[in-house]
Amino acid sequence: MFFYPRPRVDVAEVPAASHAGAVLLTDTIHATGLASSLREALGSWTKPLAEHHASKVLLDLAMTLAVGGEVARDTDLLRCEPGLFGDVASAPTISRTLTTLAEDAPAVMTAIARARRTAREQAWALAGEHSPAEGTSAKTPLVIDLDATLINVHSEKEQAAPTFKRGFGYHPLYAFLDHGSEGTGEPLAIHLRPGNAGSNTASDHIAVTRLALAQLPPALLGRGGRGSK
Secondary structure, X not given: OOOOOOOOOOOOOOOOOOOHHHHHHHHHHHHHOHHHHHHHHOHHHOOOOOOOOHHHHHHHHHHHHHOOOOOHHHHHHHHOOHHHHOOOOOHHHHHHHHHHHHOOHHHHHHHHHHHHHHHHXXXXXXXXXXXXXXXXXXXXXXXXXXXEOOEEOOOOOOOXXXXXXXXXXXXXXXXXXXXXXXXXXXXXXXXXXXXXXXXXXXXXXXXXXXXXXXXXXXXXXXXXXXXXX
């Protein structure tokens, strides 16, 4: 399933395309099979004759963030480059799609997580000896870092609450796979919480750790490991 075009790369003097670097992301989506996995996972929430599949809408929103957007209407950044990003849904269509997905949020989140794990396994397999899983053992484990951060909002959004720093918004808890000094953290799971949630709430730590472990290839879970904060 190819949601994004495959533009030809040329070093000749030709008119430049903005956000051309995003081709690295669209190629990654193709290589890992994320588009097809996500399309299959979200098929139940997409009408048979829908012009824009829910999976493409979500991928476009993620791509928008990657190229510098901040809100859903910033998908205009993609819409102006159909040669790179294909057909992009309008803001009203995006809004309707998100509303549909939100009505069944727990099942949707589970389906998305399953598609992400499938794509991650493929990415690690393609990485070969450079895979994070290569050489892991009880003595050289994968390390998962947990960290909470504050995100301020400027309106009465759902679940937003006052924070301990006298702000207002959210206090999500993140789980990153730590690649050490030679690589950046790989996001495994995010647990959205209201702004007044505690930094050391044990139940939240357990919940996000379970979500993070579910993102790892099953064969790794018996090799040993540790978490850090």
